[in-house]
Amino acid sequence: MKKLLFQLDTDIHPAVFDTVVAYDGGADHVIGHGNVTPENVTPLVEGTIFTRAPKEKQFTAIFVGGSNMAAGQKLFEAVQKNFFADFRVSVMLDSNGSNTTAAAGVAKLMTSGEIKGKKVAILAGTGPVGQRAAVMMAKEGAGEVVVGSRKMSRAKAACENMKNSFNVELVPAEATNCDANGKLIEDAQIVFATGAAGIELIKPEHWENNSNIELIADANATPPIGIGGTDMMDKGNERHGKIVWGAIGFGTLKLAVHKACIQKLFESNDQLLDAEEIFVIAKSMA
Numbered sequence: 001m002k003k004l005l006f007q008l009d010t011d012i013h014p015a016v017f018d019t020v021v022a023y024d025g026g027a028d029h030v031i032g033h034g035n036v037t038p039e040n041v042t043p044l045v046e047g048t049i050f051t052r053a054p055k056e057k058q059f060t061a062i063f064v065g066g067s068n069m070a071a072g073q074k075l076f077e078a079v080q081k082n083f084f085a086d087f088r089v090s091v092m093l094d095s096n097g098s099n100t101t102a103a104a105g106v107a108k109l110m111t112s113g114e115i116k117g118k119k120v121a122i123l124a125g126t127g128p129v130g131q132r133a134a135v136m137m138a139k140e141g142a143g144e145v146v147v148g149s150r151k152m153s154r155a156k157a158a159c160e161n162m163k164n165s166f167n168v169e170l171v172p173a174e175a176t177n178c179d180a181n182g183k184l185i186e187d188a189q190i191v192f193a194t195g196a197a198g199i200e201l202i203k204p205e206h207w208e209n210n211s212n213i214e215l216i217a218d219a220n221a222t223p224p225i226g227i228g229g230t231d232m233m234d235k236g237n238e239r240h241g242k243i244v245w246g247a248i249g250f251g252t253l254k255l256a257v258h259k260a261c262i263q264k265l266f267e268s269n270d271q272l273l274d275a276e277e278i279f280v281i282a283k284s285m286a
Helices: 016-024 042-049 054-059 069-080 095-112 128-139 152-166 178-184 247-265 275-285
Strands: 004-009 029-033 060-065 090-093 119-123 144-149 171-174 190-193 215-218 235-239 242-245
Touching: 004 016, 004 042, 016 029, 016 060, 016 247, 042 060, 054 060, 060 069, 060 095, 060 247, 069 090, 069 095, 069 128, 090 247, 095 128, 095 190, 095 215, 095 235, 095 242, 095 247, 095 275, 119 128, 119 178, 128 144, 128 152, 128 190, 128 275, 144 152, 144 178, 152 171, 235 247, 247 275
Parallel strands: 004 029, 004 060, 060 090, 119 144, 119 190, 144 171, 190 215, 215 242
Antiparallel strands: 235 242
């Protein structure tokens, strides 16, 4: 029985990256659909659940992707509304690679030190990777997770969204430039930069001599990277007494987690892989 993965993307074109990883993860055929919305997804889902026999439904799965996590989350939920009884297939959500990237970054930080009880600062944290990383840190028992943004309104909205989706308490904060981000991390033990590509969020002088900081990760692999004075290739390197993970440093795990999730989709027809489930897989592989 061929393993069929239907790649439902909220963008015009299904992401080539996700298609390649899907094949590398074990799918026999990847069928991509672009511009998929909650309003037009029902016929696509019905095609996956009404075709194969009950014991063969596990060989059909759905991947929800696209560049917009908010849109992806709505589509992920809309897909599930079409399921009933055993008429269902497994579904994975990884819009913009946010779940797998966040899971890999946090899992690698956990191999380098303790998260429980620590204060975490997520710089430029209102994007999809930042929001998911914040959730994972909170679920791991961080004492406080601060989500930074250039606009307080966006920080508050992101924290509220994560509270509604995952029942976690996050702290919004406004930081409009490098110096403001430097203030944001002054009493943090863990710093995770999740800003846009090519945007420096803090300079070396903001963290190198800060004795509070223990662990650092940066999800930006496009120079200038988010945390000045670190390297995208850092793999748990020690810099100025802190353990540092760069985007390429934990990127190998991100790809491995993505492939493992694709493989897992075909183990049964009742799996839903979102942030928490993907994080469990990442921790087991880190």
